[in-house]
Amino acid sequence: MNPIALLSVDAALAEILARMEALPPRRVAIDEALGLVLGSDIRSSENLPPFPNSAMDGFAVRAADVASATRETPVRLKVLADAPAGSVLHCEVTSGTSVRIMTGAELPPGTEAVVPVEHTRSTPLEVEIHRPVRTGGNLRMAGEDVHAGETILTQGMTVRPAEIGLLAAIGCTQVCVLPAPRVGVMTTGTELVGAEQRPGPGQIRDANIHALCAQIKAVGALAIGFPRVPDRREAVTAAIRETLDTCDVVLTNGGVSAGDYDFMKETLERLGAVQVFCQVNQKPGRPLVFWMLQGKPIFSLPGNPVAAMVCFELYVRPALRKMLGQPLLFRPRVEAALAEDYRKGEQDRRTHFLRVQARCEASGWVATSTGPQGSGILSSMTRANAIAVIPEAAGDLKAGAIVSLHLTDLPEDH
Ligand code: AMP
Numbered sequence: 001m002n003p004i005a006l007l008s009v010d011a012a013l014a015e016i017l018a019r020m021e022a023l024p025p026r027r028v029a030i031d032e033a034l035g036l037v038l039g040s041d042i043r044s045s046e047n048l049p050p051f052p053n054s055a056m057d058g059f060a061v062r063a064a065d066v067a068s069a070t071r072e073t074p075v076r077l078k079v080l081a082d083a084p085a086g087s088v089l090h091c092e093v094t095s096g097t098s099v100r101i102m103t104g105a106e107l108p109p110g111t112e113a114v115v116p117v118e119h120t121r122s123t124p125l126e127v128e129i130h131r132p133v134r135t136g137g138n139l140r141m142a143g144e145d146v147h148a149g150e151t152i153l154t155q156g157m158t159v160r161p162a163e164i165g166l167l168a169a170i171g172c173t174q175v176c177v178l179p180a181p182r183v184g185v186m187t188t189g190t191e192l193v194g195a196e197q198r199p200g201p202g203q204i205r206d207a208n209i210h211a212l213c214a215q216i217k218a219v220g221a222l223a224i225g226f227p228r229v230p231d232r233r234e235a236v237t238a239a240i241r242e243t244l245d246t247c248d249v250v251l252t253n254g255g256v257s258a259g260d261y262d263f264m265k266e267t268l269e270r271l272g273a274v275q276v277f278c279q280v281n282q283k284p285g286r287p288l289v290f291w292m293l294q295g296k297p298i299f300s301l302p303g304n305p306v307a308a309m310v311c312f313e314l315y316v317r318p319a320l321r322k323m324l325g326q327p328l329l330f331r332p333r334v335e336a337a338l339a340e341d342y343r344k345g346e347q348d349r350r351t352h353f354l355r356v357q358a359r360c361e362a363s364g365w366v367a368t369s370t371g372p373q374g375s376g377i378l379s380s381m382t383r384a385n386a387i388a389v390i391p392e393a394a395g396d397l398k399a400g401a402i403v404s405l406h407l408t409d410l411p412e413d414h
């Protein structure tokens, strides 16, 4: 297949998404399922609650006994027994009697209602009831939450903490999910040292391995950071092989521009990777390359820290969400007025992505630039909560011009 040079943003995204598939479903422990999509329906074989029990600390009674109870003219009942949570009593609540019962304790036979302890005064053997209670008051019936045989969760739902709690409650400790892909990240550049190191002359710290792994984790995939790779052919080749062997998706970073030491493209080609596209008509992130090798997607992200992060946000994140089986792939989009002029250049026919602070005012959304927009300026990334899209066809824009925003701090909604 001939790679298409310099695709539009939308076409590049379409090429990527068309190749992303979920991994085969797998059973995992419920504690490993957070954020993953269910691969099958879940039916409960049990009632929840499993037995009728008290919703309050108080006294189990016959409702008719206490119908006339007031603070001034309390009803007195004999206390037959104590029922703490976890106990099983066999004595029956009959007219004139009660059982002191705690929240969650199984109802003794004959119980029609529970009077909360706040409406009583008691000695160990007798209780004064100060208020009536309707039949069924403060009781929880067996199966009122989930009844045996009910489908409680369906295929395609995302597992959240509430789902994990419900699964545990019905005794389902493993579930079938679409597994999180293992995403390997290899950063390249002879100039790079670890974040914990003091850079020598000409060196800089490897910021991207940390930012990219964080972006991978944030989307719910498994981030696997590989050792930094110097700009040498053999080193790049060995690193790609290793990453590909152990991961479902590979992110390479750096070395995809036209520099003399940019070996990424020739190495991947030599390894037989099929180049789906090379370069996108955008700024930042023009050098982005997308490949397939052994059925696995490979994203070659540019080394400039902002370019790498923006390409992840706009291309890799939706791709990973698709692999995760998530139905919603894209961040919320809104139209916003630019707070200041933007000099794009009248001849510039690339899509520009601006880091902006978006806020919703009475008049609508407003987008303010977070500062210098160079593709290496990470600090203006930290202040951004949105990416503004300046389309290919646009030229310079005046303050007040309407642009489209990706709200990157909000969950996907379409
Ligand atoms: P490259 O894409 O390899 O040409 O790198 C472009 C720019 O990004 C250069 O200034 C690199 O030093 C810088 N860069 C590349 N990789 C990283 C990284 N992992 N962390 C921080 N900066 C990087």
Ligand code: MG
Pocket (backbone or CB within 6 Å): 188, 189, 190, 231, 254, 255, 303
């Ligand atoms: Mg480099």
